[in-house]
Amino acid sequence: MNVHVATGGYAERALSIIDDLKHLEGPMLPILHAIQHEFGFVPEEVKPVLARELNLSRAEVHGVVTFYHDFRDAPAGRHVLKICRAEACQAMGAERVVDQARQLLGIDFHQTTLDGAVTLEPVFCLGLCACAPAAMLDSEVYGRVDEHSLTELVAEARR
């Protein structure tokens, strides 16, 4: 997930994204995707703007944004490493992988390394149960993750 992080003036810039997309049927999710793409997260100050433009309440927008874990409330690091914690992966030792990732990166879930390189996130099922435990670095998925391959993944992410 290579996102360029821009700062400031979110509301104003969101407005032009909203204007471009609000003609769509069910425009909220496409707009939120575009906003996250633009800013790397969905800034709090954008929610009321989106509510006003789509004639929704602030609560409704907040409900949708928070429902989807992938809409972030703060920018992620340059890379996002997700480790599956669903049933099949847990059965195949995902917790060990998780512990190792925590150790290697020195962070817990939902945190970003101090150098801004990697954000660690849990995920619940990548559809790779047959190759559990599974992980995802940015948009690439990896199966049968073990101590060795995780070390490689982390090293790649830190570069």
Added chain:
Amino acid sequence: MSLIHEIDYGTPASRLEAQVTVTIDGREITVPEGTSVMRASMEAGIQVPKLCATDMVDAFGSCRLCLVEIEGRAGTPASCTTPVMPGMVVHTQTGRLKDIRKGMMELYISDHPLDCLTCAANGDCELQDMAGAVGLRDVRYGYEGDNHVQARTNGEINVQWMPKDESNPYFTYDPSKCIVCSRCVRACEEVQGTFALTIEGRGFDSRVSAGMHENFLESECVSCGACVQACPTATLTEKSVIAIGQPEHSAVTTCAYCGVGCSFKAEMRGEELVRMVPWKDGQANRGHSCVKGRFAYGYASHKDRILNPMVREKITDPWREVTWDEAFAHVASEFKRLQYQYGRDSIGGITSSRCTNEETFLVQKLIRAGFGNNNVDTCARVCHSPTGYGLGQAFGTSAGTQNFDSVEHSDVVVVIGANPTDGHPVFGSRLKKRLRQGAKLIVIDPRRIDLVKTPHVEAAYHLPLKPGTNVAVMTALAHVIVTEGIFDEAFIRERCDWSEFEDWAAFVAEPQHSPEETEIFTGVPAELVRGAARLFATGGNGAIYYGLGVTEHSQGSTTVMAIANLAMATGNIGRPGVGVNPLRGQNNVQGSCDMGSFPHELPGYRHVSDDATRDTFEKLWGVTISNEPGLRIPNMLDAAVEGTFKGIYIQGEDILQSDPDTKHVSAGLAAMECVVVHDLFLNETANYAHVFLPGSTFLEKDGTFTNAERRINRVRKVMSPKNGYADWEVTQKLAQAMGLNWTYTHPSQVMDEIAATTPSFAGVSYDYLEKMGSVQWPCNEKFPVGSPIMHVDGFVRGKGKFIRTEYVATDERTGPRFPLLLTTGRILSQYNVGAQTRRTENVVWHDEDLLEIHPHDAEQRGIKDGDWIKLASRSGDTTLRALITDRVAPGVVYTTFHHPDTQANVITTDFSDWATNCPEYKVTAVQVSPSNGPTEWQQDYEELARRSRRIAGKLEAAE
């Protein structure tokens, strides 16, 4: 008496007509097609366990408790989301279902506090009931894992735990007790239509959030209470229930705020009111409420309430508390002295739109039979008198044509000079619900009211006219309909006088009435007028709702007639979904008009010059009634200044604050020798009173209110009057002191007298109201069950009358000294002059009146948001703070009139409606300039108010 329990059917009633028969647990039941299995079960007397379902909102199917087994179907479908099918055989209680339900309850309870004994919902908790219903005996999961219940788990801070939100003055939100059934969220969306709540997060992180994880007070919440009502647990609970405990008995009564007339259950513990809960069977509100009716009753026990009668010789003296007998004797002798000295017509009275029909009837009877003149008027003079006159002329009755349910059948709704979401919130919610279903909205208002654009509702047309140009805009709409030939000729030929229509059509078709010509002075782009006219004429059922923005003008009556013309020309009268609907401001303004409160009319809108009507009352009362109309309020004040009008009995109205041109009102009152004010509080008018008779609240008396849809609703006494007497008793004792032989022992006897003398009420009695719940007049031999919709088969007057509506600009003009137009209105949380709502926690939403001004006008004058400004007109000046907003157009400013220290009516002029003297509150030429403090008038007035509220032997009453 016991607590009224309403059956919760779980899902709303189906409106389909076809009937379906099913068998549930061996019982056959026939219900309308589309009914849920859950509701059908309840109708068969079988309660399926449930948590997320309640019949105020649509089925949701999330709690998994209401599962049933249906023969021939696999699985265990949720009974709330499964509609009945012919021949269905349902089992609600099987071994499999029991296990599932018990398992579900175990999960719920594993993340719920076990403090039932000290919980505010103890005795009124559906979670508790369901745990009992499914036979939950233990929770195998324990309580130690992840939870939302404990602030700390094993010594560590629990990030899932959230503290109570106590920001709303009337209810608390305790997230630790929430089971995330979404009932509150759905009630806010479906019933109230505000969409202030949501479920944030997902899975175990899900929780109810007001706004964007805000506290309730700062969120979009309007505190209507629907969520509190919907909540099955203690998560959302009235603070009064937390403080007092569960109620033990209740009575159905009627809200005493606006003209919607919502039915509530007053839930009591002894004589203490625990809470007001909207009554599902209330036919005006259908189980909904607003922040005023639901919560703002604290004024009834406010310390400012005066409980003893008081007298003083001069208005500069302090008040002296006296006994009731002394007070009555004093008033009787003073009134007799004045009549002896200055003539029979030197005294009069004002009835109250806040009091019951029975009380209003008695006040006008006291004046007509006791004072021997027709000097009676009512506050409707200053609000909807043009409605009475205009609709009387056009249709033959002085009332709205529909019931509130009618809006559910409307396709195009026109709102003119009304702000339903603030002024008539429960109707506003019902209207928004219909708009969300696809009905179109046209708003004609100088200001961008909330309805113009609010979540999920957007007006198709907003015609932002210049204040004072209503008639021109309405005539321009008619111009389009007539010249484009989109009027309903068949309807007009059948129901109206065709030659009058032709005359009117020729008049409106004149080119000077075209939208293009009128645009110059109305400020409304011609295309908007044309579009709105086409939509209204061709969009299906068209309904017009209007408020004081129509009536409170020098051409108020003309606009009402123009509205009637428009409805008739488009055939929108006489069936559900259409009609002309005045939104009445006060709980009983319709009733007070019906009861003969006007100086020219006896009860039932019959002119005093009509011999037969007078004869009815003369025979019954044993007096002679004058056949000459008496004085209107402004005439009384004029006469007082001239020295011919000396005494007045004012029941429940604050004319000093609510009537126009405050200085003129105060001069009139100051010139009288005996001003008797009968009210809950020492209101502003009482500053000029010689006698104060303490009043009783709607909770303390029996009676009836008549709402804007002509519905006669019962008001029931739930506590003894704190002042000793209900208002009708006070009027009766006063009448007795004046020598009248009145012997009513209950208001029902007054209603019997009304029914016996007034044809449109002939069928009304307390017994009948008990049986029917409520009834809409006319209710008599011809309409035995009342009249939800009027003029169904023909107009009351015979043929509908088209009347020419020539636009005449008001004499109140802007000029170089006063370049802006001031218009006034109200806000959701406050009510009228605020005497009641200012004495409740509602002040957290609105603690002062603000002047709304467009950024352009503000900038020109160097005014910033929140600055103190001076607002001056040709009549007077006052100061208040500015709110800069584009809700008003450039050239227009707007304020509310809820606070006495602002006294917006110092500014308003004494121009009034040509036909009815209804004051022109909605248009005043003003200037706005920066200011640094109260005006001289405000300072003088504050000093007068302070002095005139002194009571001998007591500390100064704090206002």
